[in-house]
């Protein structure tokens with residue numbers, strides 16, 4: 034209760050983040066290193082993201098399923114690159130039911146292997162394709178540098194797994210998932226993400242091509258907020274995912290996988306937050322508006338009653354609203370509290386407001402100051418104000434991103450640029466060259482944007498001919 | 512594809528169950544003993560149950576959260592009865608990130624311990640109470656006699672965990688959860704469950720009182736389909752869940768926990784299924800209706816087009832409908848297939864139906880035969896037909912239960928009765944007497960019904976004075 038506010042974002046971004054996620058009651062540190070407890074104020078945001086993304090997934094014909102989280106170690110080891118990529122991060126069950134297990138069980142870090150096994154079982158004929166599966170699940174990747182939402186030992190995600198007759202159909206699916214993620218990021222999280230392909234060094238372990246959406250955080254770093262992989266026939270070959278085609282030939286299927294996780298919540302926090310704390314986009318805010326009744330004793334009775342009544346009307350209008358009835362606290366404390374917790378709109382109801390039949394409305398951001406709105410009209414006007422606020426956040430984030438992105442053609446400017454933003458560069462595409470850049474600046478190729486003008490030339494770093502036929506985005510990342 | 516139907520329920524209930532869950536594509540056996548893969552046809556049922564129950568949970572003011580699934584072994588050991596009850600079933604992670612862990616991690620079999628730790632942290636004052644939490648999660652209990660949905664090593668559930676100022680408030684919550692479960696069972700699953708209290712021998716490990724809902728399966732056995740526990744101050748004492756009351760005194764909170772799981776799907780299957788296979792209640796059926804277009808080649812073009820058009824109109828009317836477009840299969844095969852898979856209503860569209868502007872409707876159960884309905888009117892009448900079917904299933908199950916339940920006062924009749932149903936008896940309440948009954952008949956006290964007339968007398972088995980002030984239900988159970 035005796036909060037002294039958070040470290041300002043502008044002073045220490047990392048401290049700000051670590052403090053705000055806990056103080057805003059989004060999460061708490063878990064009992065095991067790197068784990069987190071997602072509290073109701075944070076979990077509701079995940080549910081809202083989930084509902085939207087799940088709708089898109091179902092609409093496109095995918096069926097939700099649930100595969101076991103314990104994967105026999107032998108399954109996991111079948112795809113060589115895959116096991117190499119994930120081995121250092123695995124948690125392993127060796128004892129169960131009071132006995133040492135004959136075969137250790139990997140707690141899934143991702144489910145390509147176990148789902149591959151079942152795809153092989155369920156697919157016989159070309160008529161069984163495409164097979165479009167998705168699951169909402171918890172996964173475990175042992176983290177040495179944990180950070181709430183961004184990198185936790187256990188996290189929640191959705192993982193799509195699909196099998197197709199050929200590369201064309203699998204690539205259509207891969208790009209569908211990427212677009213769905215971009216849609217969720219833009220429309221719900223108000224994150225102006227860039228869609229693009231990862232360079233080979235940043236590919237998923239076992240994938241032929243990996244695509245991602247990347248958002249810019251307010252410290253200029255990039256956050257990968259969703260990935261979609263075309264797996265070719267890599268998993269199909271090791272798990273025998275084959276089908277009989279129309280001519281009766283046995284052919285390997287082409288598979289995809291794609292995931293979006295609770296990491297997205299971290300993206301929302303770092304895209305919109307400011308010195309005072311969180312700033313939440315209305316479409317995924319747990320509370321879109323908070324009502325603070327003002328006054329004590331008899332006055333409080335009147336204002337609390339009015340606040341509850343208004344809340345009922347707002348709920349009917351589809352607004353997620355909360356009445357702050359903590360009578361033991363001063364209004365000023367509550368204002369700061371809800372600002373820190375990022376609620377888009379605050380409605381104050383004081384005795385004088387009531388006498389004049391108005392409420393005082395304050396936005397979490399934007400210089401419109403406070404305004405008074407007739408009490409009766411609040412349910413009618415608030416949805417529009419929330420949509421405007423949502424759009425305002427998107428535009429603000431887009432401006433921020435564009436101001437912190439530059440076309441760079443020389444090494445000195447690159448070093449300056451990636452210290453606080455993104456550089457759009459021509460690059461040779463060689464992993465060794467990427468490694469040198471990373472060693473010097475901590476910047477890595479984030480993505481080869483899908484939408485970018487054609488351009489070729491020399492690598493800004495090593496002078497060799499550029500790859501990709503367009504500029505690549507480099508930046509430091511989470 | 513070459514299915515030969517399932518073993519009739521009336522021949523071998525257990526074989527019927529094991530075959531039907533797999534053939535209907537609800538589940539597949541997991542790669543690890545006792546685990547299951549829930550396939551989309553089964554998972555959708557879980558989602559429908561989940562949506563309904565989640566609505567009730569939120570409406571009553573609970574916040575959803577997500578606690579880590581790895582619990583330090585030391586937490587788990589704090590409550591003596593709790594650890595004793597769960598120890599034989601635990602799966603333990605001993606290796607993570609390539610290293611032996613200093614402290615092994617228990618994969619949660621339930622979360623009282625880890626949530627208790629955080630309740631202690633989050634609760635300071637009486638103003639923080641009640642604290643109403645819920646989570647949707649996977650849990651692990653190592654199973655020696657696994658059975659799909661009923662007892663699997665990993666299962667999905669919801670677990671509510673709440674803290675209250677006193678016993679009264681905690682008991683109100685305990686009974687609220689029980690009623691919510693009864694509501695879901697009756698209204699969605701069409702299961703006429705009995706609500707009641709468990710006898711001490713059947714209590715949750717660490718609870719003061721355990722309540723459950725019990726449904727009768729079509730082999731006369733009972734299925735416990737949801738439990739609600741009043742934990743007293745047992746967990747509050749070991750986890751230091753204390754609050755300052757209005758007088759400034761430090762007092763232990765009273766806690767509750769309650770859960771409903773994927774086991775419920777098993778209950779649906781065994782409550783309504785018959786020799787042909789599943790019979791699904793419309794409110795949780797993945798497909799409420801299936802449309803089978805009849806004919807080949809040009810005829811198929813006409814009927815498939817009409818089926819798709821009808822499906823669109825039904826979807827708009829809120830009906831979950833599927834068009835069976837497997838042109839390579841005969842209609843008779845499809846009819847059997849969808850009957851085995853339990854779809855409540857089948858709509859056949861043949862060329863002659865089309866010429867007359869009708870569809871042929873067949874119910875999965877009930878002796879109404881087939882009927883013809885004008886094509887135009889299907890979206891208007893089908894929702895009512897589905898509701899009638901839902902009500903019919905409930906009534907049928909209630910009749911079945913009542914016909915297989917009897918008041919019993921002597922041992923011989925008891926043995927006969929519990930071979931195929933439930934016995935309502937006066938019992939002494941002694942665990943030793945329960946144990947003897949169980950050793951002879953495999954029947955155990957399922958529940959002391961909340962609603963039952965007052966009655967006392969002598970124990971039907973040992974002659975000692977009866978306990979509970981009313982009759983207890985005994986039966987064999989899952």
Ligand SMILES: [Zn+2]
Nearest residue numbers: 461466492495
């Ligand atoms: Zn280069």
Ligand SMILES: [Zn+2]
Nearest residue numbers: 939944970973
């Ligand atoms: Zn007795």
